[in-house]
């Protein structure tokens with residue numbers, strides 16, 4: 382497939398990009414993913430260390446990851462990540478977490494007390510929203526404590542989702558997909574000397590999937606920005 386002609390200006394790409402949680406069941410050409418990675422790898426990193434590895438997973442290994450994630454989560458297994466997590470969000474962070482969930486559930490017509498559909502939504506997350514591709518991002522274990530390298534992978538992730546969006550691909554950066562990191566490690570054959578940071582689901586957006594239209598809210602800048610030393 383030919384690469385789409387891309388001329389969208391940066392501001393438009395940033396403003397219009399949304400997390401995509403419903404995908405067309407069609408494969409993404411490997412060349413297109415390669416092109417996205419070529420662009421995204423221009424992301425800055427601490428001392429240009431570029432401490433990232435990409436494991437681009439599709440087909441049977443990805444199906445096995447979905448199956449393993451689903452089985453473990455249904456069995457009530459504890460979340461098992463390879464990065465340290467905080468104890469949970471509080472205050473305005475929690476409010477924003479709830480706000481995006483409410484937006485998504487309202488768009489999908491999932492009622493507050495509809496446990497079955499809420500559960501189904503959560504399970505979709507563990508299946509990486511049935512995306513045809515998952516990019517598993519890792520860094521070398523010896524870098525621990527790895528806050529600065531994790532920061533670098535964050536910068537890289539934004540570059541990936543923007544470069545993908547500009548090419549007609551949707552993504553969702555997806556913590557749920559690696560909540561059972563042993564499953565991902567096994568089926569994606571992640572080397573022992575790397576830690577799994579995050580995965581990014583990728584594919585062609587399904588325009589009929591209403592959650593894909595949800596535009597998340599951002600705080601007014603004057604609530605979190607201080608200017609120091611200006612007149």
Ligand SMILES: Cc1cc2nc3c(=O)[nH]c(=O)nc-3n(C[C@H](O)[C@H](O)[C@H](O)COP(=O)(O)O)c2cc1C
Pocket residue numbers: 398399400402481506553554555556557558579595596597
């Ligand atoms: C580190 C990280 C982890 C995320 N994990 C999930 C996830 O597990 N499930 C999900 O539906 N969205 C996940 N997201 C997507 C966020 O919910 C989304 O980026 C946020 O609500 C803002 O919406 P937008 O991406 O549409 O602007 C994650 C995003 C980031 C940056």
